C-alpha cells in the first residue's frame with residue numbers, strides 16, 4: 428500500500444467559530460489569527476493506492492463556485508487537487524474510489540465539476556463515490572444551521588451520475604480500510620482507519636480539525652451536537668492512546684500528523700510529524 432498526501436489549498440475561517448467556547452486569548456497562542464480574526468486552514472486529503480485500487484479520501488473545496496463565494500473563504504496556497512494528484516503520479520481518471528467523510532463544501536467540493544451553464548458532472552469519472560447513509564440523509568434534507576455548508580451542486584449530481592454508493596454499516600470498506608461513524612460535527616461523519624506498515628492511520632476530518640483542538644473543550648462552534656462531539660472525542664482518544672493511532676489532520680496548516688498521550692490534564696499531543704516520516 429502507498430499513501431500520498433494530496434494538498435488541495437488552504438481556506439480561512441473565523442478563529443472563534445473554529446475554537447467554540449475557548450477564549451481567543453488562549454487559542455490564539457496555539458493557532459494564531461490574522462487581523463480579521465481569521466485562521467488559515469489546510470484542506471489536506473489522502474490518496475491510498477493498493478494494487479489496482481486508488482482511493483481518495485475527501486477532495487477539498489473544488490473550483491466551480493463563483494468568485495464571490497471563493498473570495499469569502501480567502502483561498503490561498505499554491506496546491507490544487509489536480510496538481511497534487513499529478514505530483515503523486517495520478518490523474519482524476521485513475522481514482523477508483525472517492526471516499527467522502529461528509530458533504531460540507533470544504534471536504535467534497537472537488538467531487539463535481541461544471542459541464543456547462545448550470546450543468547454538473549463528476550470530476551472522477553471512473554470512481555465510485557462512498558458516503559455514509561446517515562450523512563446522505565442529513566445533507567439532502569439540510570437543517571437551517573448547516574444549509575450554507577451543504578451546496579446542492581456538490582451533492583445531487585453524485586446521485587444523478589449513478590456513481591453514488593451508500594455506506595450503511597461501520598467496518599471494512601476495503602481490505603485495509605475500515606470506517607466508523609461519528610455524529611457530533613454532523614450526522615454520519617465517516618472516519619477512515621487505514622492499516623499501513625503495522626500502524627493505524629486515522630483520517631480525522633472534522634472529528635479533530637487540528638492538533639490545537641486536542642484538549643477536550645476545543646470543540647468547533649460549527650458542530651451540530653457539541654456534547655456528542657465531546658463523547659466521541661473522549662471515546663476515540665482513549666482508543667487512540669491505547670492503540671497508538673497516528674492521527675492524520677486534514678485542516679491543520681502546521682501539522683500533518685500527530686499522536687496522543689494521557690496526561691494529568693487529560694489527552695494531549697505527544698508528537699507531531701509529517702506522513703513521510705512514518
Ligand SMILES: [Zn+2]
Nearest residue numbers: 529531612633
Ligand atoms: Zn465539516
